[in-house]
Amino acid sequence: MLRIYNTLSRKKEPFIPMESRKVRMYVCGMTTYSDAHIGHARTYVAFDIIRRYLEYKGYEVNYIQNITDIDDKIIKAAAEKNMDPLEYSDYYARRALGDMEALGVRKANFYPKASEHIDGMIELTSLLIRRGYAYVADGDVYFSVEKFQEYGKLSGQDMKQIKAGARIKPGEKKKKPEDFALWKAAKPGEPKWKSPWGEGRPGWHIECSVMSSLYLGIPFDIHGGGQDLIFPHHENEIAQAEAAYGKTFVNYWMHSGMLKVEGEKMSKSIGNIINVRDAIKRWDPEVIRFFFASYHYRSPADFSEEALKNAENAVKRLRIAREKLEEAARREAEEERMDEEAMDFLKKVEEAKKKFEDAMDDDFNTPRALEALFDLVRESNKYLMEGKVSSKACRSALETFLKMANVLTLLQEEKKKVDEGALRKLADKYGIKEAESEKIIEALIEIRRKARMEKNYALADEIRDGLKNMGIELEDVGKETRWRIV
RNA sequence: GGGCGGGUCACCUAGAGGCAGGGUGGCGGACUGCAGAUCCGCAUACGCGGGUUCAAAUCCCGCCCCGCCCUCCA
Incomplete structure (x- = not known):
């Protein structure tokens, strides 16, 4: 019986999916404005393994991972490069997916983008306004946190604490510091869409409520992400979805731990962020x-x-x-x-x-x-x-x-190839006429075998070292010699 | 300050009342011309102080230290 630690209950619970043989899972993806780093990789490898084990258990898994392509940081970064924000984020989204593939992470079934689900977000926002959970303020729309009784249940905080930590930033028109934006009125030069509240763009949290319920229905089985998303992102997703639809949003909330680098938090200020593409240059x-x-x-x-x-x-x-x-x-x-x-x-x-x-x-x-x-x-x-x-x-x-x-995502790599050119050189050196790599290696082993019999260990070791230099290791087992590519 | 999770051998990591498990490294042995690989063996660990218990790494209390979150975060 599979048991899963549910952030919501802070306990391991027996896993019972909505449908007996199917699992619907959604994992928060990246905001694509720079390259994927190993912290992202940690999360996506973790959920890749989770998905693989569910499949191993015989479940059919529908794995959805979103791409956040509307965001302040994207807009800012694109503006600096004088690029269209959506094009800019698309460029990084492609790179990130490529990096994950290079790392050996299996693809999700689908990667919905925020920018392609604006209608759904407007719909959900309207529903929240109609149901009295959200209010319009001068072109912005905010979720009224105090209206949602269960707010805080995921992160284990009560409203008093949440209020204590909340702030109103300059430019925000919300009534209460703890409220969060569902829709933001357009500022000059920003990507914008038409809405009942004027032109603007969605807030961050709403996309996940919308896309997960669109592709998986609610409630769905597993919602995952990094621990840093528990508050406020996932807390807000719950508020939006459950307030709007009046039922449970997600059955199992799963969160992966954070990754440090050499004992330190990864951060821009320390300058120790390691990108996936750099990491895989250094490490297999x-x-x-x-x-x-x-x-x-x-x-x-x-x-x-x-x-x-x-x-x-x-x-x-x-x-x-x-x-x-x-x-x-x-x-x-x-x-x-x-x-x-x-x-x-x-x-x-x-x-x-x-x-x-x-x-x-x-x-x-x-x-x-x-x-x-x-x-x-x-x-x-x-x-x-x-x-x-x-x-x-x-x-x-x-x-x-x-x-x-x-x-465990192990031993799935293709066998490595021999460096044919280097091997040819070695073959020529010992007068081997064979063409195929395997035949050449076998011929070299044969020469070495004879050398060993004649106790010509200098030659035997020379051949072994020569092969070792190109990544072919010899192993003498009794009278036999085996080889492998490392 | 609040929430959550931690401190286990030289290093990394499991375990959560009953001889402390695995990986890497070290040492010794077998094998070997040597090397490698492999197997066998050895050594070394529960942050500190109390308490509960026949029995505590595990439960309780106090302390020290660390990480993540508290409206940018995977």
């Missing part, structure tokens, strides 16, 4: 994903050089284990038989799988799931040390291993 995307998976999604995480190095080594171990298992799984049919050792091995694999599912069922506990993955690695390596192995058992274990890894 899979290493970054492993790093994220090694933290529980609700805990704060610290993107440090040392932690990433740890992750890098751990990922290497997973990859080698996968290759060893693949190699054994491919072996000839003579070892199709399952003997006692094979049965024992598969029992261990089943245990790991059970541990994995228990961990993930417990509010997507990926660090514990990783333990299960490493249990499987150890058992697999141990089994593979035995003289004869059952290829059938290995195929079965491999399948389970990859299924588990895939949920």
Whole structure:
């Protein structure tokens, strides 16, 4: 039974979706006025894993992630570049989606944009005015927070506290400091749309209420985002939707923890923001994903050089284990038989799988799931040390291993390619005529084998080092030599 | 000040009443010409002070420290 920590109740609750085999989830996307950074990546990797596990459990997941393309910061940044705000944000939206793809985050089913849902936002705003929850003030429309009794229930604050923290900024025409804008009257040079209250543009929070309920209906199952969105963004989304429709907006609210960099908050003033595209130049995307998976999604995480190095080594171990298992799984049919050792091995694999599912069922506990993955690695390596192995058992274990890894966004990378040019050079050096990369490597290994037999270790090591320099590692196992690309 | 979450080995991270788990690193052993990989073993940890309990990292009280939010935030 899957249990999910619900921010609303501050408890883990059994997960019961609206429809038995389908899950409807919405995750707040980016405001696209600059490149995606690793903090965004953390959130989207976390929800990618959540979505993958739901699918692993057999749910069909409809995953919607919005793009905020109307916003003060976009307007300001576009104006500085003398660009149209919508074009400007579209440029960054494309880059951000590309970055996430490069990181290995699966695409959402749909990415609705705020600018394409103005009608819906006007409709919802009108409904809120009609129902007495919102008021017009000189071309602006504000939500009257005190009218919504349950305001504060998500962030766990009472109205007194909220009022204490609220302010009226210059230019705002709201009656109470805690009220928030549903619609803002147009200022010169800003993007604007026609509305019953004059030309203007929507406030930020309304887009998510509108787009989520449009594509998923309400209530829907899961609404996610970073913890920083709990207040006021998600609090306001609840107020808007529940005041307007008179029913529950979302059943499970999920929030991912914030990401620090070398122990410090990421911020413009410190100047330590790391963009996704820079991060993946330094670190393999899979290493970054492993790093994220090694933290529980609700805990704060610290993107440090040392932690990433740890992750890098751990990922290497997973990859080698996968290759060893693949190699054994491919072996000839003579070892199709399952003997006692094979049965024992598969029992261990089943245990790991059970541990994995228990961990993930417990509010997507990926660090514990990783333990299960490493249990499987150890058992697999141990089994593979035995003289004869059952290829059938290995195929079965491999399948389970990859299924588990895939949920954690691991081991899904295409095999890396050999640098053909460099390899050709090496082939020429040793007079190898073969053309195919694999054949060349095998020929080199053969030369090295002979050298080793003649105790010409200088030559043997030279070949091994030459290959190592281009990312091909040799491994002597008994009389055999295996190779892998790293 | 208010809300929420934390402080566990050298480093990272699980665990939330019953021998403290995993990863990375270290040391030793097996294997090896060496290297690598792998396996086995070893060492090292519950912020501080009280309390409850047969039993506390886990529950309660107090203190210290850290992170996020409190109308820009993933």
